Amino acid sequence: MAVCLNHTDTPAVTSCAACGKPICEKCVVAGAYCSAECQAKADLAAGRTHQMMEGKARTDKKNKALKTVIFLILLAAAAAGAYYYMQNPKKAKNHFNELSGTVKNAGKAVGKRVDEAKERTNKRLNQDSRYKKNAEKLVK
Numbered sequence: 001m002a003v004c005l006n007h008t009d010t011p012a013v014t015s016c017a018a019c020g021k022p023i024c025e026k027c028v029v030a031g032a033y034c035s036a037e038c039q040a041k042a043d044l045a046a047g048r049t050h051q052m053m054e055g056k057a058r059t060d061k062k063n064k065a066l067k068t069v070i071f072l073i074l075l076a077a078a079a080a081g082a083y084y085y086m087q088n089p090k091k092a093k094n095h096f097n098e099l100s101g102t103v104k105n106a107g108k109a110v111g112k113r114v115d116e117a118k119e120r121t122n123k124r125l126n127q128d129s130r131y132k133k134n135a136e137k138l139v140k
């Protein structure tokens, strides 16, 4: 068993909870430390940990509150949409038809562009094959 750092003839009963020094019964401060400084250091560290835990708890609470707010906004938007639909079913249907019409037109526009691109590619391919034929003629 180690001896006390302060009293080399006395066996240590424990070691400091902060710095790990072996200490005898007479030297123990506050039941676990070798000195008042070590006790203060440990208290400070514990306080900091406590503060960090509290800060994290606060952030978690904030995030929860934000999620709740977003959920409520979405709920309100859905409710407003449902309410609008119930009040003006015809208007809502028209809106829906307009919307689907817009989507269809957009789809047509994209299809047209794809067709144009295909045409351009085909033209280029034809040109290429013409070049090839010309080249073949030259070789012959």
Ligand SMILES: [Zn+2]
Residues within 6 Å of the ligand: 016, 017, 018, 019, 020, 021, 033, 034, 035, 038
């Ligand atoms: Zn210590």
Ligand SMILES: [Zn+2]
Residues within 6 Å of the ligand: 004, 005, 006, 007, 010, 023, 024, 025, 026, 027
């Ligand atoms: Zn001692």
